[in-house]
Amino acid sequence: MTITLSMDGKEIRADEGKTLLEAARESGVDIPTICFHEATTANALCRICVVEVEGQRVLQPACIVKAAGNMKVQTRSEKVIRARRTILEMLASSMDLSEAPEIQQMMKEYGADTGRFPDAQRRESEVKDDNPMFIRDYSKCLLCWRCVQVCADDAQYTFAINFDGRGYETQIGTFFDKAIPETSCVMCGQCVGVCPTGALKPKREYLLEQGLSAGEISVMNTGRKQRKAK
Amino acid sequence: MIKADRVVTSICPYCGVGCTLQLHVKDDFIFKVTTPFDSPVNHGNLCVKGRFGYDYIYHPKRVTTPLIRKTKQEAGKRTQAFDLSEWREVSWVEALDYVADRLVEIYKRDGSDAMAVYCCAKATNEDNYLLQKMYRALFRTNNVDHCTRLCHAGSVVALQQAVGSSAMSNTASQVVLNDVFIVTGSNTSENHPIIALQMKEAVQKHSAKMIVVDPRRIDLVDMAEMWLPLKPGTNVPVFSAMAHVIVKENLVNHEFIADRTEGYQEFVESLEKFTPEYAEELSGVPADDIRKAARLYANAKNGAIYWGMGISQLSHGTASALALIHLAFLTGHIGRDGTGLNPLRGQNNVQGASDMGAMPFHYPGYMRVDDPAHRAKWEKTWNIEAGGLSLKLGLTTTEILGHAHEGGIRALYIMGENPMMSEPNLNETRKHMGQLEFLVAQDIFINESGAFADVFLPATPFAEKDGTFSNTDRRVQRVRVAQPPRGKSRPDWQIICDLALRIESRLGVATSKWDYANPEEVLREMGGVNSDYAGITYDRIDKVGLIYPVPDLTHPGTPTLFKESFPRGRGKFHILDYVPVREQADDEYPFILTTGRLLEHWHGGSMTRNSALNEIYPEARVEMHPADAEIHGIRDGDAVKVQSRRGEIVVRATVTEKTTVGVVFLPWHFAEAAANLLTNDALDPQALIPEFKACAVQVFPARESDLPNPENVLVRGRY
Numbered sequence: 023m024t025i026t027l028s029m030d031g032k033e034i035r036a037d038e039g040k041t042l043l044e045a046a047r048e049s050g051v052d053i054p055t056i057c058f059h060e061a062t063t064a065n066a067l068c069r070i071c072v073v074e075v076e077g078q079r080v081l082q083p084a085c086i087v088k089a090a091g092n093m094k095v096q097t098r099s100e101k102v103i104r105a106r107r108t109i110l111e112m113l114a115s116s117m118d119l120s121e122a123p124e125i126q127q128m129m130k131e132y133g134a135d136t137g138r139f140p141d142a143q144r145r146e147s148e149v150k151d152d153n154p155m156f157i158r159d160y161s162k163c164l165l166c167w168r169c170v171q172v173c174a175d176d177a178q179y180t181f182a183i184n185f186d187g188r189g190y191e192t193q194i195g196t197f198f199d200k201a202i203p204e205t206s207c208v209m210c211g212q213c214v215g216v217c218p219t220g221a222l223k224p225k226r227e228y229l230l231e232q233g234l235s236a237g238e239i240s241v242m243n244t245g246r247k248q249r250k251a252k
Numbered sequence: 253m254i255k256a257d258r259v260v261t262s263i264c265p266y267c268g269v270g271c272t273l274q275l276h277v278k279d280d281f282i283f284k285v286t287t288p289f290d291s292p293v294n295h296g297n298l299c300v301k302g303r304f305g306y307d308y309i310y311h312p313k314r315v316t317t318p319l320i321r322k323t324k325q326e327a328g329k330r331t332q333a334f335d336l337s338e339w340r341e342v343s344w345v346e347a348l349d350y351v352a353d354r355l356v357e358i359y360k361r362d363g364s365d366a367m368a369v370y371c372c373a374k375a376t377n378e379d380n381y382l383l384q385k386m387y388r389a390l391f392r393t394n395n396v397d398h399c400t401r402l403c404h405a406g407s408v409v410a411l412q413q414a415v416g417s418s419a420m421s422n423t424a425s426q427v428v429l430n431d432v433f434i435v436t437g438s439n440t441s442e443n444h445p446i447i448a449l450q451m452k453e454a455v456q457k458h459s460a461k462m463i464v465v466d467p468r469r470i471d472l473v474d475m476a477e478m479w480l481p482l483k484p485g486t487n488v489p490v491f492s493a494m495a496h497v498i499v500k501e502n503l504v505n506h507e508f509i510a511d512r513t514e515g516y517q518e519f520v521e522s523l524e525k526f527t528p529e530y531a532e533e534l535s536g537v538p539a540d541d542i543r544k545a546a547r548l549y550a551n552a553k554n555g556a557i558y559w560g561m562g563i564s565q566l567s568h569g570t571a572s573a574l575a576l577i578h579l580a581f582l583t584g585h586i587g588r589d590g591t592g593l594n595p596l597r598g599q600n601n602v603q604g605a606s607d608m609g610a611m612p613f614h615y616p617g618y619m620r621v622d623d624p625a626h627r628a629k630w631e632k633t634w635n636i637e638a639g640g641l642s643l644k645l646g647l648t649t650t651e652i653l654g655h656a657h658e659g660g661i662r663a664l665y666i667m668g669e670n671p672m673m674s675e676p677n678l679n680e681t682r683k684h685m686g687q688l689e690f691l692v693a694q695d696i697f698i699n700e701s702g703a704f705a706d707v708f709l710p711a712t713p714f715a716e717k718d719g720t721f722s723n724t725d726r727r728v729q730r731v732r733v734a735q736p737p738r739g740k741s742r743p744d745w746q747i748i749c750d751l752a753l754r755i756e757s758r759l760g761v762a763t764s765k766w767d768y769a770n771p772e773e774v775l776r777e778m779g780g781v782n783s784d785y786a787g788i789t790y791d792r793i794d795k796v797g798l799i800y801p802v803p804d805l806t807h808p809g810t811p812t813l814f815k816e817s818f819p820r821g822r823g824k825f826h827i828l829d830y831v832p833v834r835e836q837a838d839d840e841y842p843f844i845l846t847t848g849r850l851l852e853h854w855h856g857g858s859m860t861r862n863s864a865l866n867e868i869y870p871e872a873r874v875e876m877h878p879a880d881a882e883i884h885g886i887r888d889g890d891a892v893k894v895q896s897r898r899g900e901i902v903v904r905a906t907v908t909e910k911t912t913v914g915v916v917f918l919p920w921h922f923a924e925a926a927a928n929l930l931t932n933d934a935l936d937p938q939a940l941i942p943e944f945k946a947c948a949v950q951v952f953p954a955r956e957s958d959l960p961n962p963e964n965v966l967v968r969g970r971y
Binding site for chain 2: 060061120121123153154155156172175177178179180200203204205206207208209210211212214215220224225226227230231236239240241242
């Protein structure tokens with residue numbers, strides 16, 4: 023069944039059951055997203071997609087709220103813009119966004135001030151380089167949950183990683199903080215494929231960034247004896 | 253952040269799933285692989301090999317210069333040369349002239365029956381088409397085969413006999429439309445990882461019920477409705493007992509049987525003896541579980557069967573596959589979306605290589621070589637005098653080496669294959685290889701087989717050539733150049749064409765055409781005769797592949813086969829008998845060894861053992877059930893000697909309930925502990941596929957120092 027709702031003062035139509043985000047995109051209305059990914063279940067974690075719905079006390083995350091008939095939605099109201107800008111400023115104050123060009127672009131668009139929270143404690147951690155396939159640099163992690171989701175029942179059903187810690191200490195981790203090869207991880211790299219900020223990265227790309235040449239990378243890991251001398 | 257110079261879309265070179273890869277290239281170096289989330293086959297998912305396992309391309313051991321052995325090799329005294337110091341670097345002209353001279357010399361002296369070639373399920377359709385063309389058109393022999401013989405030959409023959417076609421009947425992405433499906437003889441999570449994801453999705457998100465029939469407690473069992481742990485090689489009684497139950501309980505689709513099949517009455521009579529109790533006695537699977545599984549499958553709205561080598565790699569592999577086909581006939585679970593008979597093909601292009609006629613009984617398009625009408629079509633295409641091509645059926649993979657002796661096969665050309673790892677009973681294979689008079693290896697590494705060669709022709713891996721692969725569900729997809737060939741290496745199709753021209757001039761014959769401007773011309777030539785591919789152009793498959801049959805240029809492709817009828821008309825029931833595996837466990841060799849693959853490795857290991865993949869799985873392990881291990885005083889991680897009547901290896905043991913009592917498992921990727929030294933070279937009488945999946949072995953404790961590489965220790969927490 024098709025329903026009709028108002029978005030930014032314009033009448034739009036959507037199939038029943040669609041989220042506000044889907045309804046908006048189908049009608050050509052742009053709502054920004056960060057944690058949302060078409061291949062994962064929407065979780066409304068980052069809140070950058072919030073919109074103002076008439077009659078609702080607080081802003082609503084468009085990625086999970088279903089469109090309903092006669093809804094009146096503002097996707098660019100002052101309240102919405104301010105919320106988005108603040109979210110971006112808080113992200114910038116606590117994590118490394120240097121490899122998230124889409125978020126940097128959003129910061130420009132929303133006029134976000136990277137220095138708004140100068141005393142914020144940054145979430146920093148060492149690069150975890152514990153397997154030959156990919157590295158994990160959680161200083162760049164914004165906890166979008168995509169990697170956890172694709173490792174679980176959004177794709178791989180492997181359940182090797184999950185949230186670790188609570189509140190501000192939350193980080194993505196393996197169980198008992200084991201090294202990747204010792205976990206149930208199958209190293210499919212689905213997590214690397216959905217990471218929006220470069221926190222997860224193929225090892226070879228990382229080594230190239232560290233200044234190693236293609237030749238130097240190619241002779242790594244080739245030392246194992248493969249055949250006992252006959 | 254590294255900015256790619258270019259991002260090239262291609263197809264994964266590993267398994268038959270055919271995932272789309274986007275190769276991110278910087279300064280002719282692939283530093284990252286991604287995949288689009290709207291890719292039709294893999295929906296944005298990859299496995300460890302596809303996403304990270306392409307680094308073998310840059311391995312220092314890759315050979316990129318033509319080589320000729322310094323010491324001339326002779327039949328009977330042939331040796332292996334892994335070290336480059338035993339080879340002389342030569343120009344392409346010298347290498348190709350030498351190959352042409354030697355091949356023509358042997359052909360002129362000993363005739364067509366002395367010539368043989370192994371095509372390659374890793375190479376493109378175009379490469380394979382050209383190589384079989386070269387041997388058929390120039391040397392007039394059908395001694396053309398490839399590793400399909402060692403993987404799904406049993407399934408291919410069974411499907412040809414029963415339905416008249418040999419590919420998957422439905423696409424893998426239709427798994428989510430099944431409501432009951434059987435997975436048997438396939439450790440899908442490790443061997444077709446992306447199809448396994450779709451199976452898991454079917455169970456978790458679409459409430460499908462999965463029945464796993466396998467001697468090992470594979471990963472999929474965690475999500476299965478039922479697990480039937482049969483003894484290796486008892487497929488025929490188990491599936492025939494399911495058929496017995498379906499008939500006795502009248503769960504039969506009578507309409508389908510009447511309209512679409514033949515031989516039903518005789519078949520039903522032959523089922524009398526296959527009671528579930530009889531099957532239980534032979535297989536160890538409880539009779540009631542067989543009944544329950546039969547009811548589940550028969551009562552499904554959409555039932556499907558997916559199978560792997562556990563069905564086909566047996567001395568009765570054809571019969572095993574027929575037993576599965578019967579289940580689909582009885583219930584009518586075929587010819588509709590979400591049903592079907594689906595042999596999961598192993599290699600990226602094993603389907604394509606078979607389609608291209610890289611087989612001893614068929615021209616491209618499965619046209620029998622002993623049918624003069626088919627012969628005439630290819631004679632016309634290849635500009636050959638009427639009656640010039642051979643009507644004689646060629647030798648199969650295993651037979652070719654078995655005939656390597658005086659008066660038999662004298663010259664062998666191997667493109668990309670590694671029989672010294674993939675054949676059963678390798679000690680025998682070694683003797684046969686030594687008997688060849690002339691051996692050419694066209695490859696990227698000097699592997700265990702290439703080390704025997706006289707000449708090494710350096711070819712390019714998938715990322716350095718254009719062409720097409722046909723995946724397990726018949727989807728023909730584009731493979732593209734991401735970087736120029738390294739060193740002096742050249743794409744296979746160019747090497748073959750150059751060589752063929754040289755051979756033609758030495759034979760003094762009219763040309764069969766080898767001056768192709770690009771691989772697409774090759775595909776078009778083949779599609780001109782093979783109607784399955786007639787409508788496929790590179791333009792049409794630029795973005796998304798087409799699923800053949802594609803009979804004309806506007807045809808949209810055929811995801812589901814047999815909707816109206818079977819290629820042979822009616823589906824044919826066959827009368828089956830239980831034939832035990834050739835070698836049974838006894839007091840001397842009390843375990844049944846079954847072999848298979850690992851997620852991290854690929855077949856003979858040419859690619860993955862020269863990759864970082866080897867770091868995460870560096871050693872072979874024999875899997876043993878805790879009850880067996882305890883009796884033999886073996887603990888997890890202990891070094892053990894595994895011995896059969898044909899050979900022995902030393903590996904560490906993994907003590908695990910993943911295997912069943914009396915059954916041990918070995919992966920066959922590791923040259924230093926090659927499982928195929930142990931396996932039995934007994935053949936299926938129809939398909940001539942060897943019995944890799946069952947032979948008798950003994951397991952003894954061994955010393956750590958007996959291990960080939962004691963310093964390589966596996967640390968893995970995965971299933």
